[in-house]
Each structure stands twice: as C-alpha cells, then as structure tokens.
Amino acid sequence: MKGIIFSVLQEYAGNRHGDEGREAFRRATGLITPLATSDYPDEKVAAAVGALAELSGKKPEEVLADFGRYFVAESPLVQKTYAAHFRNAKDAKDFLMKMDSVHVQTTKTLPGATPPRFDYEDRNSEVVVVYRSERRLCPLLKGLIEGIGLRYNGRPLSWREEACMLRGAKACRVAVRF
Template identity: 95%
Template sequence: MKGIIFSVLQEYAGNRHGDEGREAFRRATGLTTPLATSDYPDEKVAAAVEALAELSGKKPEEVLADFGRYFVAESPLVQKTYAAYFRNAKDAKDFLMKMDSVHVQATKALPGAAPPRFEYEDRGSELVVVYRSERKLCPLLKGLIEGIGLRYNGRPLSWREEACMLRGAKACRLAVRF
C-alpha cells in the first residue's frame, strides 16, 4: 500500500490518541516515520488498525471508518498534498465522481500501485458508488464518503449499502444521498 496511507494513519493515531496512539502505530507497523512516497505491505495497515482498535475499545471497522472521515475532512497532510483535487471539485458529488481518476492519477507514477477502482450510477437524488479493491477496505470508503460530506457540506453524507465485498459481493455498492 502506498505510503501516504501510512503517513496519514500515523497522523490520525496521534490526533486521536496522542503519544499512546503514535506508539501503538509504531509498534504495530515497525515504522517511526513512514514516507508518503514509499510502498509498504498491506498487512501493516491491518496491524495498525487492530492496535488502534484495541487502544480505543472500538471495532477495527469503526476505526477504519473514522480514519476515512479524518483522511478527507481533517488531515493537514491530505489537505496540503491533495489541495488541487479538493479545489477542482465544485461539490461533494463532483468530488465523489472524480475519485476513480484521482486514484489513477495519484498512483500512476508509483510502480506496483493497485488503487481501488470506482464506477458510478447517477440516479438523480442518489449517486451509486461502485467500489472494487483487492483490499476490501469497505469501512474506509464509508468513512471517506461521510468525510467528503463534512468537507463540502459541513455534515456527513448519508449512504445506503446495496452490496458489499465483505459479504460475498463482487463489488461494494453504496447509494449516496446529497
């Protein structure tokens, strides 16, 4: 997985849990200063999420969702690194509809990148986000969607799950309301 995830996850651990969170991240991943441009094993994200779940008393899925909200709505590193992407979207729906191209652009110069892929079905009052990823980080996507709402609307976007890879579907399908 790309280093930006690790850098922001370390930032998140410190933001939510202070020094104890940063230490839990370090112990779980073996990383003191992850580099945003490096590549790290996916298992290290899972280990860090497990450690933060244990520290917070939450389920790993809850930690992933909270991290997703943080990533888009709160992270200073993300705001700085991806400022142009946020500026180039006129609203939450526009940003969501650009997520596939954003992931492709952000990883095209990174060898071995396997970004998630997104497709969309615009139903007028709802946008169905179809998510495919070998990592199956569905809870992270749900948090990202909520965070996009916080960033653009000042409130989380609501979504309804139509299908999920974690329950055997070939892709996650989330119907997002604006």
C-alpha cells in the same frame, strides 16, 4: 500499499490518541516515520488498525470508517498534498464522482500501485458508488464518503449499502444521498 496511507494513518493515530496512539502505530507497523512515496505491506495497515481498535475499544471497522472521515475532512497532510483535487471539485457530488480519476492520477507515477477502482451510477438524487479492491477496505470507503460531506457541506453524506464484498458480493455498492 502506498506510504501516503501510512503517513496519514500515523497522523490520525496521534490526532485521536496522542503519543499513545503514535506509539501503538509504531509498535504495530515497525515504522517510525513512514515515507509517503514508499511501498509497505498491506498487512501493516491491518496491524495498525487493530492496535488502534484495541486502544480505543472500537471495532477495526469503526476505526477504518473514522480514519476515512479524518482522511478527507481533517488531515492536514491530505489537505496539503491533494489541495488541487479538492479545489477542482465544485461540490461533494463532483468530488465523489472524481474519486476514480483522482486515484488513477495520484498513483500513475508510483510503480506497483494498485489503487481501488470506482464506477458510478448517477440516479440524480443519489449516486451509487461501485467499489472494487483486493484489499476490501469497505468501511474506509464509507468513512471517506461521510468525510467528503463534512469537507464540502459541513455534515456527513448519508449512504445506504446495497452490496458488500465483506458479505460475499463481487463489489461494494453504496448509494449516496446529496
């Protein structure tokens, strides 16, 4: 997995839990300062999320969802790194529907990147996001969706799960209301 995720996850650990969170991240991943352009094993994300779940008393899925919200709506590193992508979207729906192209654009110069893939079904009042990834970070997706709403509307977008890879589906299908 690309280092930007680790850099923001370390930032999140400190934001939510201070020095104790940063130390839990370091112990779980073995990383003192992750490099945004480096590659790290996917298992290190699971280890960090597990450590933060234990620290907070939450389930790993809850930590992933909160991290997703933080990633889009709060992270100074993400705001700086992806400022142009945020500016180029006119609203929450526009940004959501550009997530696949954003992932493709931001990883095309990173050898070995395997970003998630997104397809969309626009139903006017809602968009169904179809998410495919070997990593199956479905709770992170749901947090990202809520974070997009927080960033553009000041409130989380509401969503309804239609299918999930964690429950045997080939892809996650999440209907998002605007």
